[in-house]
Amino acid sequence: MKLIVDNMSCQHCVKTITNAIKNIDSNAQVTVDLAKKEVTINGGTISQEEAIKAIDEAGYQFVSIGY
Template structure:
């Protein structure tokens, strides 16, 4: 799944979002593209809703589904 996340701008953002997802599903592979403001989550068993909630709880705003 690919999610568009607002207000990501640096490597700290990448670490926080990756940790938020991996704390819930350690098998998920998280790839963050700061230029596209896109978070790709592969593998694991995480639902889209749970991933969005984890990212929101980490202080970042979900704005849409990536392509």
Template sequence: MYQLQVENMSCGHCVASVTKAIKAVDGSAQVEVDLGAKAVKVDSSAPLAAVKAAIAEAGYPVTAAA
């Protein structure tokens, strides 16, 4: 499981875009977004670098990952 800080998320469309980007890397990924905390939890077998890159390419910079 990855816990990410993702900037520039402010609405439901942002949540959908981030989720879609992650699912493009791993269709079976489980994604939870906390819009207020700008936090995204991802349960995925995909490499962290691939998940971060997909989110960044969707226009949402990942500022921290654990």
């Protein structure tokens, strides 16, 4: 799944979002593209709703689903 997330600007943001997702599903593969403001999650069993909630709770703003 691809999620568009606002407020990401540095490697600290990448680490925070990656850890937030992996705390829910350690098998998820997380890739963060700061330029595109995309968080891509592959593998694992995390649902879209769980991922959005984790990103929000980490202090970042979910914008939309990416394609």
